[in-house]
Amino acid sequence: MAASFSLVGWNRFKRSYDFALILGVALFFAAHLAAGFLGAPAGQAPSELQVVIRASGAAAFSLLTFILCIGPMARLTPRALPLLYNRRHLGVTCFLIALVHAALVLLWYHGFSQVNAFISLLTSNPRYGSFGGFPFESLGLAALLILFVMAATSHDFWNAVLGPRLWKALHMGVYAAYGLLVAHVMLGAAQGETGLAQAALAGGSALLVAGLHIAAGRREAARDAAETEPADGWLNAGLAADIADGRAVIVVPPEGERIAVFRDGAKVYAVANACRHQGGPLGEGRILDGCIVCPWHGFQYRPEDGCSPPPFTEKIQTYRTRITGGRVFVEAAPQPPGTAIAPSLIEEAG
Amino acid sequence: MNADTAAMIWLALGAYLGLGLLIGLGVAAFGLARLTPGAAHMPWRVRLLILPGLAALWPVVLLRLAGVRAPEDRT
Numbered sequence: 001m002a003a004s005f006s007l008v009g010w011n012r013f014k015r016s017y018d019f020a021l022i023l024g025v026a027l028f029f030a031a032h033l034a035a036g037f038l039g040a041p042a043g044q045a046p047s048e049l050q051v052v053i054r055a056s057g058a059a060a061f062s063l064l065t066f067i068l069c070i071g072p073m074a075r076l077t078p079r080a081l082p083l084l085y086n087r088r089h090l091g092v093t094c095f096l097i098a099l100v101h102a103a104l105v106l107l108w109y110h111g112f113s114q115v116n117a118f119i120s121l122l123t124s125n126p127r128y129g130s131f132g133g134f135p136f137e138s139l140g141l142a143a144l145l146i147l148f149v150m151a152a153t154s155h156d157f158w159n160a161v162l163g164p165r166l167w168k169a170l171h172m173g174v175y176a177a178y179g180l181l182v183a184h185v186m187l188g189a190a191q192g193e194t195g196l197a198q199a200a201l202a203g204g205s206a207l208l209v210a211g212l213h214i215a216a217g218r219r220e221a222a223r224d225a226a227e228t229e230p231a232d233g234w235l236n237a238g239l240a241a242d243i244a245d246g247r248a249v250i251v252v253p254p255e256g257e258r259i260a261v262f263r264d265g266a267k268v269y270a271v272a273n274a275c276r277h278q279g280g281p282l283g284e285g286r287i288l289d290g291c292i293v294c295p296w297h298g299f300q301y302r303p304e305d306g307c308s309p310p311p312f313t314e315k316i317q318t319y320r321t322r323i324t325g326g327r328v329f330v331e332a333a334p335q336p337p338g339t340a341i342a343p344s345l346i347e348e349a350g
Numbered sequence: 351m352n353a354d355t356a357a358m359i360w361l362a363l364g365a366y367l368g369l370g371l372l373i374g375l376g377v378a379a380f381g382l383a384r385l386t387p388g389a390a391h392m393p394w395r396v397r398l399l400i401l402p403g404l405a406a407l408w409p410v411v412l413l414r415l416a417g418v419r420a421p422e423d424r425t
Contacts, residue, residue, distance in 0.1 A: 005389055006393070115353065116357075118356075122356035123356050124357065126351060148402070152403035153403045153406070155399060157392075157400050274362070
C-alpha cells in the first residue's frame with residue numbers, strides 16, 4: 001500500500017512462490033537442454049549456444065503463456081487465486097529470460113557480421129513486404145520492448161504514479177506482446193529457424209489462452225445477466241442470510257463498476273468492487289480484523305467508509321444499502337470515495 | 351528495410367531512452383515525493399529499481415510532475 005515503498009514486501013508465501021518459480025525455470029531449462037543435445041540426429045548436433053537460445057526462447061514463451069492463463073483460471077476456480085498474488089514476479093522473470101534470449105541471438109546470429117549487430121538484426125532479412133517471409137526477429141524485438149515497459153513498471157510505485165486505470169491499460173499490452181510472440185515463433189518455424197513442433201505448441205498455447213479467456217468471460221457474462229434489474233435506482237443483492245459472514249456478493253449495476261456487498265456479522269456494507277491497487281476483485285476477498293482485504297495483494301479498506309486504515313490513503317467508492325423483507329438492496333449510484341455510510345442491520349429486516 | 355532506416359530507428363530509441371535516463375536520474379534524486387508522497391523516503395535501491403520505468407515513461411512522469419492526472423485518480 002502507498003505509505004512507503006520497499007524493494008519487495010517479502011513474506012513466507014512470496015518466498016515459496018519465488019522458490020517454485022526458480023525451480024520450475026531451472027527444470028524447464030534442464031529438460032530443454034537435455035532434449036536439445038541428446039535428441040539431435042547424429043552429426044547434426046546444434047552448438048551449445050544455439051540450444052541455450054532455443055531453451056531461453058521456449059522458456060520465456062511458456063512462462064508468458066502460463067501468466068496469461070492465471071487470470072481466467074482464477075476466475076474459473078478460486079483454487080488458482082494463489083497463483084495470481086505474485087504474478088508480477090513471473091512477468092519480470094519472463095522479461096529477463098526473453099532479454100537473455102535476445103542478447104544471445106544478437107551475439108550468435110549478428111555479432112560476427114561486418115554490419116553493426118543491431119542494424120543487422122533489422123536488415124539481415126529485408127522481406128518486410130512478405131507475409132511468410134516477414135523477418136520474425138523484428139516481431140520478437142517489438143514484444144521484448146513491450147515486456148520491458150511492463151517489467152519496468154511492475155513495482156507498486158508505478159501504480160501510485162500512473163493511477164490504476166492507466167497502469168492497467170499499459171499492462172494490457174501483454175496481449176499485444178503475446179500475439180507478436182506467437183507470430184514470432186510460427187514465422188520462425190515457417191522460415192526453418194525452429195521446428196514445426198514449436199509452431200504447433202505456440203499455436204496450441206494461443207488457443208489455450210484464448211479458450212480460457214472465453215470460458216471465464218462466458219461465466220461472468222452469465223452471472224451478470226442473472227442480476228436483478230434495478231427498481232427506483234436500487235439493485236437487489238439477494239437475501240441477506242445468503243451472504244456468508246465476512247464475505248460478499250457482487251452486484252452488477254446497469255452502468256458503472258461492479259459493487260461488492262459485504263456482510264460483517266449483522267452489518268451489511270457496499271463498496272466498489274475494484275481495488276485501487278490493481279483493480280483486484282474486492283468482492284472475492286473477505287473481512288479480516290474489521291477491514292475488507294483484497295484477494296490479490298492484501299490491500300485493505302474499511303467497509304464503513306471505503307478508506308484504507310492509516311497510514312495508508314487509498315479510498316474507494318461506497319454505496320447506500322437497505323434491507324427490506326430480508327433482501328439487501330444497494331443504491332446504484334455510488335458515493336464519492338471515502339464517504340462514510342452507516343451499515344444496514346440484518347436484525348432490523350424482520 | 352535498409353541500413354539507414356534501421357540506424358534511424360535505433361538512434362531514435364537510444365535518444366528517447368538516453369534522455370529518459372537523464373530525466374529519470376533527476377526525478378529519482380529530487381522529484382519522487384512530488385510524484386507520490388509515499389516515495390519521499392524511498393531507499394536508493396528501490397529508486398534504482400524504478401529507474402528503468404522512469405527512463406521508459408519520462409513523458410508521463412513529467413506530466414505527473416506538472417500536476418496532470420486523470421480525473422478518477424484525484425482522490
